[in-house]
Amino acid sequence: MPIYRRKRGKHLGQVTFAVFTDLHYDRISGGDRRLDEFLNTVRRTDPDFIIELGDLCHPMEENRFLLERLEQAGVPCYHVIGNHDSDRSCRYRRNEGKLSASDAGRRGHRE
Numbered sequence: 001m002p003i004y005r006r007k008r009g010k011h012l013g014q015v016t017f018a019v020f021t022d023l024h025y026d027r028i029s030g031g032d033r034r035l036d037e038f039l040n041t042v043r044r045t046d047p048d049f050i051i052e053l054g055d056l057c058h059p060m061e062e063n064r065f066l067l068e069r070l071e072q073a074g075v076p077c078y079h080v081i082g083n084h085d086s087d088r089s090c091r092y093r094r095n096e097g098k099l100s101a102s103d104a105g106r107r108g109h110r111e
Contacts, residue, residue, distance in 0.1 A: 015048050016045070016047040016048050017049050017050065018041065018047040018049075018050045018051070018075075019050070019051045019053060020051075020052060020053070021052070021053035021054060021082075022054070023035060023052075023055065023056050023066075024055055024057075025056060025057035025066060026057050026063070031057075035069060039069065043074075046075075047075060048076075049075050049077065050070060050073060050077040050078065051079075051080070052070065052077060052078070052079045052080065053080045054079070054080045054081060054082025054083075054085055055083070055084040056079070056082070056085055057084075058084065059086065
């Protein structure tokens with residue numbers, strides 16, 4: 001049985017989503033290029049939402065722009081926390097002004 005979506009009040013068909021995993025922005029070169037390619041595909045295909053399956057980046061303030069770029073895609077983005085997304089979470093806390101692993105998990109929730 002197909003699952004249907006509603007967008008702007010019109011019945012448009014099946015639910016679609018874009019998924020990616022293991023960007024490893026801090027560890028693997030070409031992260032900007034790979035994210036650009038993914039986001040270009042998202043803009044071209046207009047999915048209902050994005051699922052990011054973990055290991056996006058280390059939870060450091062200087063990586064917050066990655067979450068912001070995903071938010072700018074124009075569709076909700078939901079995150080799974082990977083082991084590399086939380087490697088440094090004990091040292092980088094929100095009360096120190098740093099991005100925490102828990103921040104990434106909440107980014108897909110739109111008010």
